[in-house]
Every structure is written in structure tokens, then in C-alpha cells.
Amino acid sequence: MINLSVYKYSSISFLEMVVQSKKKGRNENIPYYKDRIKLLVPFLEKSYQKYDAAFIVGRLCDLSAVSNINLNEKEDLLKLYNYSSKPFINLKNALISLPNNRELNTCQYCTINDVNTLDHIMPKENFPEFVVHPKNLIPVCSQCNSFKSNKWLKNGNFEFLNLYLHILPIQQFLFVNVNYSNSTFDIKFFLKNKNGIDSVFFNIIENHYNNLKLLERFNSKSNEIVSEFENSIAGSLTKLSLEDALECSKATIDLERIRLGFNHYENVLKLELCKGEAFRQYFNLKGYK
Ligand SMILES: [Zn+2]
Structure with a gap:
């Protein structure tokens, strides 16, 4: 956004x-x-x-x-x-x-x-x-x-963000939990004010996401994003170790933040996959280290 x-x-x-x-x-x-x-x-x-x-x-x-x-x-x-x-x-x-x-x-x-x-x-x-x-x-x-x-x-509170007037924060407010078990990824997006966004403004963000059902809509898109990302990582594993492939992807995601905003759901999910355990478990089970 x-x-x-x-x-x-x-x-x-x-x-x-x-x-x-x-x-x-x-x-x-x-x-x-x-x-x-x-x-x-x-x-x-x-x-x-x-x-x-x-x-x-x-x-x-x-x-x-x-x-x-x-x-x-x-x-x-x-x-x-x-x-x-x-x-x-x-x-x-x-x-x-x-x-x-x-x-x-x-x-x-x-x-x-x-x-x-x-x-x-x-x-x-x-x-x-x-x-x-x-x-x-x-x-x-x-x-x-x-x-x-x-x-x-x-x-008296705004129900939606006004993208002309409300300057979007660079702090992360959209997060995602990713777990891998029984050969499936369990993915849940959530909002949290962990990084000191003004509470009135965070309330507008919450209203916007709730009114537009964004968390549910992101959850339902997440398997598609994981599959795509999985292929892009798997492609680089012919030349790179798993850790190097994840590091390279993190650098790309950092650049994408400038273009798509600091809380873009695809980037938030991909970053969590690069940093967290779920993706590592999945690739380790496939024999990649
Ligand atoms: Zn829309």
C-alpha cells in the first residue's frame, strides 16, 4: 500500500x-x-x-x-x-x-x-x-x-485510510504467522502495533483492514504466493545454498518495499518465510541445507 x-x-x-x-x-x-x-x-x-x-x-x-x-x-x-x-x-x-x-x-x-x-x-x-x-x-x-x-x-474516527492525506508509516504493523506441519503451510496474517505507531492512527489502520476484510483476503491469497516463492527459491538452489538463496531473496524484498510500501502483504509473507523456521523445515525435508 x-x-x-x-x-x-x-x-x-x-x-x-x-x-x-x-x-x-x-x-x-x-x-x-x-x-x-x-x-x-x-x-x-x-x-x-x-x-x-x-x-x-x-x-x-x-x-x-x-x-x-x-x-x-x-x-x-x-x-x-x-x-x-x-x-x-x-x-x-x-x-x-x-x-x-x-x-x-x-x-x-x-x-x-x-x-x-x-x-x-x-x-x-x-x-x-x-x-x-x-x-x-x-x-x-x-x-x-x-x-x-x-x-x-x-x-468521529475514520473508517478507512485516506491515501492522499494519511501518510503511511514506515513501521511494520502487518505481520504473519507461518507454520509448516503435515505437509501444509498454515498462514495467518494479523495487525499489531509493535513499533510505536500513534494509537489513533493505528486505530484507522485497524478499521481500514477490518472493513475491507483484508486479513481474510490476504490469508486466502497466501498459498498462491508461497507456491510461487517456493519455485523461485528452488530455482536458485541449483547454484546457491538454502541460506544464501534466502539471503538473496531478502535483499530483493527490501528493494520491493520502496515500490510497494512497507506493509505490502506479499513482502510481509515472503520476509517471514525467509526469516522463520517453516520454509527451512520444508526445504530441509526435501534434502536442502
Ligand atoms: Zn481493492
Whole structure:
């Protein structure tokens, strides 16, 4: 999991681009949707200024839902968002691009699936005025998006990490227990604040992982990762001793941390396999020392 770069252009000009992209339908009743939404633009601009001001100081939690939107207006606002339309595809592409013309097309909420939608950080049902605010949109996978649903704050605490605003710690908070017995690996991921992360922040991490069922999702991917890693180690055992092969892999994992973040579940698991007893037992039983 890594922090993502924030949309760098004006949020109001993105809104204008979205409004501009709407067409007047031939069979539409008057007043046209495009004309109705244009009437809401001054209100949206004011809301955007409030969002941007709160974003700069990292206080989105201070924004309260506006009460003066009627149901028809809410419906019109929600219709502004359409993931498959050009402004949103362009936005998604901008948000997943990294320096050196690289892309990170993996959902950073889970680091498992490919990105295939945008999540509304502040839920669009409760905050329809921010339905197309580019800093309120984050590229994710549809599985995370459906687990997240309309959750946002609970008793004043964030239910999810905001990957634009919450700077991810370099301390390890995701761990894994690996045991090898009866020819099978038993693998269980867990969260623990062993390295002094601020307790309020660690609570947000726990909420994020629990709400998105990440530990279960990591556990169910773990056999696949072990098999792949087992093959890569076995490949190097033609030239290297088991200890040297594990040392080399540790060095690779260290480099991967820069690219994928310090608590990427695959790296956490591979590192535990390199350091712990389970993998050694498995290879020793196969005759490697
Ligand atoms: Zn995801």
C-alpha cells in the first residue's frame, strides 16, 4: 500500500469539465438536465472551496452534510458521476500514473486486485455535492468499493485510510504467522502495533483492514504466493545454498518495499518465510541445507 498523488489541477475546473461533457438529450423534458445542473454550479463551487480548504489542513471530518439539497437536486448531482465517461477515465489514468511514465494499476486499498472503479472517499449518498470532486475520488477495485459502501466516519474516527492525506508509516504493523506441519503451510496474517505507531492512527489502520476484510483476503491469497516463492527459491538452489538463496531473496524484498510500501502483504509473507523456521523445515525435508 502506498500513498497516492493528489489531483494537481483545480477541482472547480474538473467540475466544469464534467458539466461540459453532459449532452442535452433529444427526448428530454424541459428544463434539460444540463441546464438544471448549471444552476447548481455556484452552490457546488462554494462547497468545493470548503472541501479544498478542509483538505489542505487534513480536516475533511469537519465537513458536515448540507441539508438544503432536495431529492431532485440530489438525483441530478449523482448523475454527474459516470466512471466510464471520458473525464473520469482521464482522472483515473492521471491518479494511477507514477513518475517515469509508470502506472500503478493495483487497488491501493487492498493491494490485491486491479483498479476498475473510483471510490467516493466521503460517500456520495451523504455528500452528493462532492460526487465529482477529484480529491474525493480514488482509484480502487470494485470489491473494496462494495465493502466500503457508505462508510466514512464512526464516532468521529475514520473508517478507512485516506491515501492522499494519511501518510503511511514506515513501521511494520502487518505481520504473519507461518507454520509448516503435515505437509501444509498454515498462514495467518494479523495487525499489531509493535513499533510505536500513534494509537489513533493505528486505530484507522485497524478499521481500514477490518472493513475491507483484508486479513481474510490476504490469508486466502497466501498459498498462491508461497507456491510461487517456493519455485523461485528452488530455482536458485541449483547454484546457491538454502541460506544464501534466502539471503538473496531478502535483499530483493527490501528493494520491493520502496515500490510497494512497507506493509505490502506479499513482502510481509515472503520476509517471514525467509526469516522463520517453516520454509527451512520444508526445504530441509526435501534434502536442502
Ligand atoms: Zn481493492
